Amino acid sequence: MNYKMVGFVLGRIFLIEAALMLFPMGCAAIYGEWASIPAFLIPVVILLVLGLAASLKSPKDTKIYARDGLAIVALVWVLLSVFGALPFIITGEIPSFVDAFFEMVSGFTTTGSTILTDVESLSHGILFWRSFSHWIGGMGVLVFAMAVLPMTDGRAMHLMRAEVPGPTCGKISSKLSDSAKILYAIYLTMTVIETVMLCAGGMPLFDALIHSFGTAGTGGFSNKTLSVGAYNDPYFEVVIGVFMLLFGINFNLYYFLLLRHFREALASEELHVYLGIVAFSTLTITANIAGLYDSVGTALRTAFFQVSSIVTTTGYATVDFNLWPTYSRVVIVILTFVGACAGSTAGGLKVSRVIIFFKAARQDLNKMLHSHAVTTVRFEGKPLDEKTLRGVHNYFNIYIMLLTLSVLLVSLDGFDVVTTFTAVATCLNNVGPGLEMVCPMGSFAEFSAPVKLLLAFDMLAGRLELYPMLALFAPRLWRKRNYALRGARAK
Numbered sequence: 509m510n511y512k513m514v515g516f517v518l519g520r521i522f523l524i525e526a527a528l529m530l531f532p533m534g535c536a537a538i539y540g541e542w543a544s545i546p547a548f549l550i551p552v553v554i555l556l557v558l559g560l561a562a563s564l565k566s567p568k569d570t571k572i573y574a575r576d577g578l579a580i581v582a583l584v585w586v587l588l589s590v591f592g593a594l595p596f597i598i599t600g601e602i603p604s605f606v607d608a609f610f611e612m613v614s615g616f617t618t619t620g621s622t623i624l625t626d627v628e629s630l631s632h633g634i635l636f637w638r639s640f641s642h643w644i645g646g647m648g649v650l651v652f653a654m655a656v657l658p659m660t661d662g663r664a665m666h667l668m669r670a671e672v673p674g675p676t677c678g679k680i681s682s683k684l685s686d687s688a689k690i691l692y693a694i695y696l697t698m699t700v701i702e703t704v705m706l707c708a709g710g711m712p713l714f715d716a717l718i719h720s721f722g723t724a725g726t727g728g729f730s731n732k733t734l735s736v737g738a739y740n741d742p743y744f745e746v747v748i749g750v751f752m753l754l755f756g757i758n759f760n761l762y763y764f765l766l767l768r769h770f771r772e773a774l775a776s777e778e779l780h781v782y783l784g785i786v787a788f789s790t791l792t793i794t795a796n797i798a799g800l801y802d803s804v805g806t807a808l809r810t811a812f813f814q815v816s817s818i819v820t821t822t823g824y825a826t827v828d829f830n831l832w833p834t835y836s837r838v839v840i841v842i843l844t845f846v847g848a849c850a851g852s853t854a855g856g857l858k859v860s861r862v863i864i865f866f867k868a869a870r871q872d873l874n875k876m877l878h879s880h881a882v883t884t885v886r887f888e889g890k891p892l893d894e895k896t897l898r899g900v901h902n903y904f905n906i907y908i909m910l911l912t913l914s915v916l917l918v919s920l921d922g923f924d925v926v927t928t929f930t931a932v933a934t935c936l937n938n939v940g941p942g943l944e945m946v947c948p949m950g951s952f953a954e955f956s957a958p959v960k961l962l963l964a965f966d967m968l969a970g971r972l973e974l975y976p977m978l979a980l981f982a983p984r985l986w987r988k989r990n991y992a993l994r995g996a997r998a999k
Contacts, residue, residue, distance in 0.1 A: 512567035513567050513571070513572055513576060514576060514579055514580050514583070515562045515563075516562060516563050516566060516567055517563075517572075517580050517584075518562055518563075518580070518583060518584060518587065519558065519559045519560070519561065519562025519563030519564075520559065520563045521559075521584050521587075521588065522555045522556075522558050522559030522562070522563075522587075522591075523555065523556065523559035523560070523563065525555050525588055525591060525592070526551075526552045526555035526556050526559060528640070528644060529548050529551060529552050529555070529595075529637070530548075530552070531636065531637075531640060532548055532595070532633045532634070532636040532637035532640060533545060533548040533549065533552070533633065535632055535633050535636040535637075535714075536548065536631065536632060536633025536636075538632075539631075539632040539633070541631045541632060541633050543599075544595075544599055544631050544633040544634065546598065547594070547595040547598035547599040547633075547634075548595050548633065548637070550594065550598060551591050551592075551594040551595060551598075554591065554594075555591055575979075575984075578975060578976045578979040579976075579979065579980070581972060581976040582968075582972065582976035582977050582979065582980050583980075585616060585617070585645075585968055585971070585972060585976075586968065588616055589609060589612045589613045589616055589964075589968075590609065590612075592612040592615070592616065592637075592641060593605065593608035593609045593611070593612040594608075595633075595634060595637055596608035596611060596612070596634065599631065599634060601629075601630055601631065601634050602623070602624070604957075606957040606960050606961060607623045607953075607960065609961075609964060610623055610952065610960045610961075610963065610964050611623060611624070611638065612641065613964040613967050613968060614727075614729075614940075614964075614967060615638055615639070615641030615642055615645065615727065615729060616641045616642075616644065616645035616971075617645055617855075617938050617967040617968055617970070617971035618642050618645050618646050618725040618726050618727035618728075618821070618853060618855065618938055618971065619727065619728075619821075619823070619855070619934070619935060619938040619939065619940055619967045619970075619971075620642075620722070620727045620728030620729055620822065620823035620824075620938075620939070620940030620941070621823075621934060621935055621940050621941070621946070621952050621963070621967070622729070622940075622951050622952065623951055623952050623953045623960070624951060624953070625733075625951050625953055626733060627730065627731060627732065627733050628731065628732065628733055630731075632714065635718060635731045636714075636717070636718070638729050639717075639718045639719075639721040639722055639727070639729045639730075639731070640721055641727075642721045642722050642724070642725030642726075642727030642728075642729055643699065643721040643724055643725050644725075645725060645727075645971070646695070646724055646725025646726060646727065646755075646853035647691060647692060647695050647725075647759075647853060651688045651691065651692070690763055691759050691763075694759055694762050694763065694766075695724060695759070695853075698724065698751070698754065698755065699720050699721070699723075699724040702716075702720045702723060702724070702747065702748075702751045703716045703717055703720040705747050706719060706720065706744065706747060706748075709741070709743045709744060709747065710741075711739070711744060714731070715731060715732075718730065718731045719736065719744075719748060719824075720751075722822065722824065723748055723751045723752050723755060723822060723824075724751075724755055724853065725755075725853050726752065726755055726756065726820045726821050726822040726848070726852070726853045726854045726855070726938075727822065727823070727940075728817070728822045728823030728824050728940040728941075730824065734825075734949070735824050735825045735826070735948065736748055736813075736824045736825065736826050737825055737826040737827060742809060745809060745810075745813050745826055746809065746813075748813070748824060749809075749812055749813040749816045749817070750816075752816045752817055752820045752822045752824070753786065753816045753820065755820060755822075755852060755853050755854070756782065756816075756819065756820035756848030756849060756852050756853075756854045757779060757782070757848070757849050757852055758776070758778065758779070758849040758850060758851035758852055759851055759852060760851050761773045761776055761779060775889075776888065777863065777887060777888050777889070778849050778850065778859050778860045778863065778888065779849065781859050781862075781863055782819075782848060782849050782859045785819060785843070785846065785859070786812075786815055786816065786819055789811075789815045789819070789839050789843060790808070790811050790812045790815045791811075792835070792839065793811040793814070793815065793832075793835075793836045793839055794807045794808045794811040794812075796832070796833050796835045796836045797810070797811060797832055797833065797836055800832070810826060810827055811836075813826050814826070814827070814829050814840065815839075815840075815843065818840050818843045818844055818939060819843045819846060819847070819848055819854075819856075820847075820848045820852075820854045821844075821847055821848065821854045821855040821856050821937055821938045821939045821940070822854075822939075822940070823934075823939050823940025823941050823948075825941060825948035825949075827948075828947055828948050828949045829947070829948065830943050830944060830947035830948065830949075830950075837943060840943075841930065841933065841943070844856065844930075844933050844934060844937050844939050844942075845857055845933065845937060846859065846862055847859065847937060854938075855937050855938025855939065855970055855971060856937045856938070856939070857904070857907070857937075860887070861900050861903065861904070863887060864885065864887055864892065864896070864897065864900045865900055865901075865904060867885045867886075867887065868885055868897050868900065868901070871883050871884075871885050885897060903973070903974065906974050906975075906978070907936075907974060910936065910966070910969060910974065910978075911932060911933070911936055914932045914936065914962060914963075914966055915928060915929055915932045917959070917962055918931060918932055918955075918959050918962065918963070920959075921955055921956050921959050923944075923945060923954075923955075924944060924945070926942075926943050926944045927942070927943070927944040927945040927946055930942030930943045930944070930946060931945075931946045931952065931955070931963065932963070932966060934946065935963045935964075935966040935967045935970065936966040936967070936969065936970040937970055938967060938970045938971055965977065
């Protein structure tokens, strides 16, 4: 482990978080919430001191290998959540550290699960910070760092690979820093467009920003206890529903569109399957719930919004789908696991992995039926190597083991099976709401402190593609390596 380089990168990230906390502080000042200013100022000072101490002097050895990348990514997300929780505690709006940490992890990982039962009682500054964390974590904290800080590709690739969701990690530009800037420019532009459209429909600017942050990061925190349903406005539902769907698409495709590579963008296999899943789920749920609403149009709009919300792992709600018929609830649970596209801000397994997994299963079946046949798994028109296929299978195996173990441990709290299972599923897949006690109108407040910490770990593991968080518990990760010797061997 290159400890000095790990500390250097952490220091830079602390400085970034300190700068980002100035935004909610400014929001608190605008609304005259002067008592909230110290709640942000204290963490800012702490982060500045730690950040400057760790990053003023660059280490002589600046190499970052895969092991260092895993450690940095995991530590960054945990520590950002720890310091990000301080404003909640200092203001007393969430006095418990465990609860505040859970809420902040849920924010940064864009999960949207909450321990709050009365969101509207929070101050504007805290509400802004709570939802702004979605926007920060949506594209990735370290991807943001690459966009604003000078970092060579050799140092950054392992960081990006450990943080960016999906079975593979690629660049859309020859330089990673340029790729990060392009991604964030698209991300920011789409966020601004959604904010303008919501304001044009009559939503207050503060509310529009809150819901745009939640949509862009596919997080789902709202400043309303009833979420988007509090507005009871078809225009807001359609705008937010469409943008949730758009933010669930691989951002590389938007870059292709900007370059006028329309055929390449629209030919995406993952995009076709993603939209197909949304269409099928929306239509079948509409048919299943039509009798609960006054018209088919209302049922269709409601079904589309909830499908878009769950498949993109955003978690916004206009109704309590826990009251829907069994078929519709089952579809919602399945969508919780599928997730949206790789390279988007969404959680879940990702559509690309689901496609590859089914194609690999079909290949294995064909080999059993035709032992001499030579078959290749192809995705997006390209053959996949054994390393990628093995990675998808290994990810799925570890995912199932973590899901099973977490459900077993959460069950010790003694809640019903549906609550227990969906609470774990929604946290591991970064969705937000589940069923029964953790339904859209419920919360995670009743769980014990150890279970909340476990669920926070699941949220981090799900957002970081499992490996960085699990690697923290591997003794080999923390052994100091002789990088000079390793470099000589590599040559």
